[in-house]
Amino acid sequence: QVHLVQSGAEVKNPGASVKVSCKASGFAFSDYYFHWVRQAPGQGLEWMGWINPNSGGTNYAQKFQDWITMTRDTSISTVYMELNRLRSDDTALYYCARSVAGRPDSAMDVWGQGTTVIVSS
Amino acid sequence: DIQMTQSPSSLSASVGDRMTITCRTSQSISNFLHWYQQKPGKAPKLLIYAASSLQSGVPSRFSGSGSGTDFTLTITSLQPEDSATYFCQHSFSVPYTFGQGTKLEIK
Numbered sequence: 001q002v003h004l005v006q007s008g009a010e011v012k013n014p015g016a017s018v019k020v021s022c023k024a025s026g027f028a029f030s031d032y033y034f035h036w037v038r039q040a041p042g043q044g045l046e047w048m049g050w051i052n053p054n055s056g057g058t059n060y061a062q063k064f065q066d067w068i069t070m071t072r073d074t075s076i077s078t079v080y081m082e083l084n085r086l087r088s089d090d091t092a093l094y095y096c097a098r099s100v101a102g103r104p105d106s107a108m109d110v111w112g113q114g115t116t117v118i119v120s121s
Numbered sequence: 122d123i124q125m126t127q128s129p130s131s132l133s134a135s136v137g138d139r140m141t142i143t144c145r146t147s148q149s150i151s152n153f154l155h156w157y158q159q160k161p162g163k164a165p166k167l168l169i170y171a172a173s174s175l176q177s178g179v180p181s182r183f184s185g186s187g188s189g190t191d192f193t194l195t196i197t198s199l200q201p202e203d204s205a206t207y208f209c210q211h212s213f214s215v216p217y218t219f220g221q222g223t224k225l226e227i228k
Contacts, residue, residue, distance in 0.1 A: 035217075037165075037219075044208065044219055044220075044221050044222045045157075045159075045165065045208055045210070045219040045222075046219070047210070047216050047217040047218060047219065049215075059215055060215075061215060061216035062216065063216070095164055095165075097164075097165075100167075100170060104212075105153060105212040105213070105217075106170065106171075106212060107155035107167050107170035107171070107176075107210075107212065108155075108157075108165075108167060108210075109167045109170070109176065111164035111165060111166075112164065113164060114164055
């Protein structure tokens with residue numbers, strides 16, 4: 001079965017960093033792009049960027065350009081999203097998702113369960 | 122950035138009704154438009170990709186249409202389990218923004 005399983009909830013102080021993982025199973029990891037999308041409490045969906053697990057290439061939304069890093073570890077079929085210099089408005093549910101058909105500009109057909117990140121002092 | 126205008130923001134309908142949600146983009150995006158359904162506490166679920174292609178496993182009462190800047194999601198014969206929030210999203214150019222969402226209540 002095709003699955004994306006994300007790491008557990010995190011509580012961080014303002015100014016800290018958080019690294020969320022997303023482990024893929026049931027499909028050829030390197031054949032697909034992965035996206036990160038976040039959702040603040042009671043709000044809509046916000047696309048953050050994508051990573052190509054084959055090359056490690058990334059494309060971030062300009063809003064996050066200076067404080068996000070997406071990486072991957074092909075040996076364990078896992079992608080990571082790290083956010084630095086956290087602020088209270090980074091409190092959100094963070095999702096990883098897979099692109100359809102191995103293209104970054106296609107829809108997202110498989111989603112992780114989400115990881116709650118709470119930023120609070 | 123491409124702006125997404127999704128309407129209505131909410132609506133209430135009855136079982137068996139037909140419902141349409143619209144999504145308008147600030148510039149032409151060909152057919153790089155997708156629709157998702159999200160239920161409370163759950164991840165979004167892909168319904169329609171490339172404006173009009175039905176994702177595998179999604180009931181045929183869901184359909185999408187449009188090209189360029191104007192798109193619609195239609196649900197015929199609403200069912201109680203269709204109560205959810207629906208989002209459009211484009212993937213024409215980064216950032217791949219989402220619409221604001223439409224909350225559908227089934228009376």
